[in-house]
Amino acid sequence: MKSKYTNLFLIFLFLSQLSFSQEMPIDFSDASENFTSFSGSSFSFNTDPNNSANVVGQFYNDGSIGWQGFTLDLIRSIDLDFQNTIYLSFYGFDLNSHNVVLKLENGVNPNVQLTQIIPTGGGWTDSVTFDFSNAIYSSNGTAVNATGTYDKLSIFIDGGLATPGTYLIDNIDDGSLGTGTNTNTIDVVYPNLVWEDEFDVPGPVNAGNWHHQTQVIIPGAGWANGEEQHYSDRIDNSFVDNAGFLNIVAKQETFSDQGLTKNYTSARLNSKFAFTYGRVDVRAKLPLELGTWPAIWMLGKNINENGGFWNPSFGTTSWPACGEIDIMEHGIFQGQNINYINSAIHTPCCYGANPNQGGTITSDLANEFHVYSLNWSPNQLTFLIDSVGFYTYNPAIKDANTWPFFEDQFLLLNIAMGGAAGTVDPAFTQSPMLIDYVRVYQQAGLNVEDNFDLNNSVQIYPNPANDQINIRAKIAPNSLAVYDVFGKQILRKEKNTDYIDVTNLTSGIYFIEIYFNAEKVVKKVIVN
Numbered sequence: 001m002k003s004k005y006t007n008l009f010l011i012f013l014f015l016s017q018l019s020f021s022q023e024m025p026i027d028f029s030d031a032s033e034n035f036t037s038f039s040g041s042s043f044s045f046n047t048d049p050n051n052s053a054n055v056v057g058q059f060y061n062d063g064s065i066g067w068q069g070f071t072l073d074l075i076r077s078i079d080l081d082f083q084n085t086i087y088l089s090f091y092g093f094d095l096n097s098h099n100v101v102l103k104l105e106n107g108v109n110p111n112v113q114l115t116q117i118i119p120t121g122g123g124w125t126d127s128v129t130f131d132f133s134n135a136i137y138s139s140n141g142t143a144v145n146a147t148g149t150y151d152k153l154s155i156f157i158d159g160g161l162a163t164p165g166t167y168l169i170d171n172i173d174d175g176s177l178g179t180g181t182n183t184n185t186i187d188v189v190y191p192n193l194v195w196e197d198e199f200d201v202p203g204p205v206n207a208g209n210w211h212h213q214t215q216v217i218i219p220g221a222g223w224a225n226g227e228e229q230h231y232s233d234r235i236d237n238s239f240v241d242n243a244g245f246l247n248i249v250a251k252q253e254t255f256s257d258q259g260l261t262k263n264y265t266s267a268r269l270n271s272k273f274a275f276t277y278g279r280v281d282v283r284a285k286l287p288l289e290l291g292t293w294p295a296i297w298m299l300g301k302n303i304n305e306n307g308g309f310w311n312p313s314f315g316t317t318s319w320p321a322c323g324e325i326d327i328m329e330h331g332i333f334q335g336q337n338i339n340y341i342n343s344a345i346h347t348p349c350c351y352g353a354n355p356n357q358g359g360t361i362t363s364d365l366a367n368e369f370h371v372y373s374l375n376w377s378p379n380q381l382t383f384l385i386d387s388v389g390f391y392t393y394n395p396a397i398k399d400a401n402t403w404p405f406f407e408d409q410f411l412l413l414n415i416a417m418g419g420a421a422g423t424v425d426p427a428f429t430q431s432p433m434l435i436d437y438v439r440v441y442q443q444a445g446l447n448v449e450d451n452f453d454l455n456n457s458v459q460i461y462p463n464p465a466n467d468q469i470n471i472r473a474k475i476a477p478n479s480l481a482v483y484d485v486f487g488k489q490i491l492r493k494e495k496n497t498d499y500i501d502v503t504n505l506t507s508g509i510y511f512i513e514i515y516f517n518a519e520k521v522v523k524k525v526i527v528n
Contacts, residue, residue: 024078024086025173028057033072035059036413037157041068041109046168050124050355056091056170059157063164069156071105077149078104083174084132084146089169089426090118090261093483096166101159102130116361119340126171126358127184127390134221143504183387188377190279190441191420196440199246205238208484211270212238213245213412215307216258227293230255238267244437250292252428264424268414271438274301276408276515277478278442280374286330288338288367291424293331294414294433296372299324301408310410320351323404325381326374330365331421339365341372343383345393349401358383358391369436376405379477379496393479398494404516406479406492411438417449423447455521458514464526471514473521480514502527 006268006364019223026033028045035043040062048054061068078086085123092098103113116128131144155227157167178400197209205212212233216222223229229250250266286294299305300322304315324346344357362370362385373384380394395402418424471477477497482490490505500512505527516520 007454020344022397024066024074024076025171026057026072027171028055033057035070035072037068037070039066039068040068040154043070048168048170054170054229056168059155059167061157061163063162065160065162067159068154069101069150069154071154074151074153075107075483077107077151078153078174079149080104080132080146081148082253086130086132086174087127088172089170090128090132091119091170092122092125093166095122095188098158098165099350100128100224101154101156103154103156104132104146104150105138105152105154107150109146112136112144112150113138117340118361119359123355124358125359125360127388129388134350149154149178171184183359184382184384184392186279186375186377186382186384186389187380188277188443190277190375190443192442193439194275194442195273195276195440197246198201198244199435199437200242200244202240202242202244204235205240205269210310211272213268213270213307213309214257216260217306219306220259222262223416223419225416227416227421228262228424229266229416229419231264231268231414232257232262232265233267234265237265240270244436246413247432248294248413248415249430249432249433250287251430252424256421260520264417266415266417268412271411272309273440274310274410275406275440275442276406277376277378278440280327281371281377281437281439281441282327282373282413282437283369283371284328285367285369285434286332287415287433288366289425289428289431291422292418292426292431293329293421295326295330295412295414295416296328297324297326297412298374298409299412300404301410313523320346321348321400321404321407323347323407324351325374325376325405325409326357327374327383331416339363341365341385341390343391343458345381345406347402356393358384360390361367362386376409380404392470399492406481406494411440458521458523460512460525465502466528467501467503468504469512469525471498471500471512473514474518475516480512481513483513485509485511508510 037043039466042060044058045055046058048056059070086102090100098118099115100118101113101115103111105111112132114130114135115130116130118125126148135146136143197206214231217224239247241247246265248464250264252264255265256260282296283464301310302314302317303319303322304317305311308342326344329342340359342357342359350356371386375382380392382389457473461470479494479496481492484490507527510525510527512523
């Protein structure tokens with residue numbers, strides 16, 4: 001016979017388990033995160049198409065007219081006084097856009113809701129943001145800064161539309177555990193400002209920091225992606241105004257250059273600073289006219305691209321082997337969804353319309369400044385808006401096909417017109433991208449004396465070696481690579497950089513390049 005203490009323990013255990021279910025964050029790893037569906041809809045669990053180990057929620061509408069939806073009662077209330085933003089990741093199997101309504105009910109105040117439009121393109125849209133400081137009352141649509149606690153969460157997909165479909169949702173999070181967008185947290189903090197342009201001097205762009213890339217990269221045709229603009233170095237297309245903002249201006253005008261006549265002009269700036277690993281912050285306002293394609297992005301310093309600043313000295317590698325990191329892109333090519341920001345990575349394995357991309361919806365891109373950021377470590381690329389991560393690229397296998405991001409990259413700022421961004425609005429005249437600042441951060445830099453000490457402090461032993469080479473230094477390396485005497489890379493390591501297994505190397509002389517932030521130490525070793 002069980003004692004009363006046993007029964008009390010079982011009750012306590014049940015309540016303990018219950019208290020950890022049906023509360024934020026919801027990642028669908030718990031069977032209790034089971035939404036109740038109504039009006040011709042259904043809910044089930046499924047696996048992430050991109051990661052079979054990840055369980056997600058599957059939401060289905062049968063297409064009947066009416067507001068089909070899904071609801072979940074919460075054990076722990078959502079507290080909008082603590083955190084008024086809720087995030088989720090949405091997956092569409094089709095190429096259509098979808099509206100998602102997030103509704104909070106059973107609160108101390110009236111029910112409130114928000115709607116976000118998921119752009120076309122299919123696949124995951126990460127960190128879709130519902131900011132309830134801009135909510136509306138569900139009863140009458142009155143705008144309100146929602147406050148207080150709510151005990152029920154409801155989701156409507158394409159509400160009120162006779163549209164059948166199956167969708168996936170994951171990582172619903174109100175940040176209550178201090179995680180926020182916890183799937184896209186940065187792994188390395190880069191606190192030291194190493195390069196910047198604050199655009200404090202009105203007039204032409206600082207020639208010490210920026211190079212105007214104007215030479216067409218496809219002779220006789222123009223720019224890639226079928227773009228319709230000429231890039232110029234005229235002050236009409238790029239200048240610093242009296243308020244301290246860089247203006248990159250796309251204009252409708254007939255302009256002839258290099259044997260080509262085009263109907264639009266703009267500017268494309270290359271930074272004269274390149275680096276490996278760090279954080280980039282760019283505070284900007286964007287043009288939103290149809291056919292405009294503003295971008296903040298990066299390319300490998302080794303790209304062999306006509307007219308690029310680094311090409312004459314370092315241009316040995318074609319695109320996409322050089323690697324491309326798109327920190328921010330906005331354009332009709334993302335599905336004509338205004339305020340949708342896209343970030344993407346282009347490498348030999350995956351480029352063009354590739355799966356290595358993510359995006360998020362952000363409010364009022366044209367009238368409000370937002371900070372577009374990249375945190376680039378030896379292990380991952382994390383993309384952020386206003387310091388909130390929304391997409392992370394971290395391939396399981398890092399090689400030349402997936403991860404050419406172990407060498408210097410430089411920044412590009414530009415507005416393209418048309419091409420892959422779609423048809424330009426016939427009424428377009430001109431529009432700027434305003435940039436308040438560009439800042440690059442890294443870990444502690446090394447001066448000449450430090451570099452000398454670092455070089456001499458790096459110990460390689462045993463040398464000669466038979467099976468393993470050990471590496472010791474006063475600062476932990478970010479990565480290392482081994483090259484043969486012909487300069488061919490034999491292997492590369494991003495983790496466990498305190499040793500190298502050389503049992504599979506043939507006897508001979510090799511060179512080890514050891515990377516410390518922006519510094520590099522080279523050591524010669526002999527393998528027996």
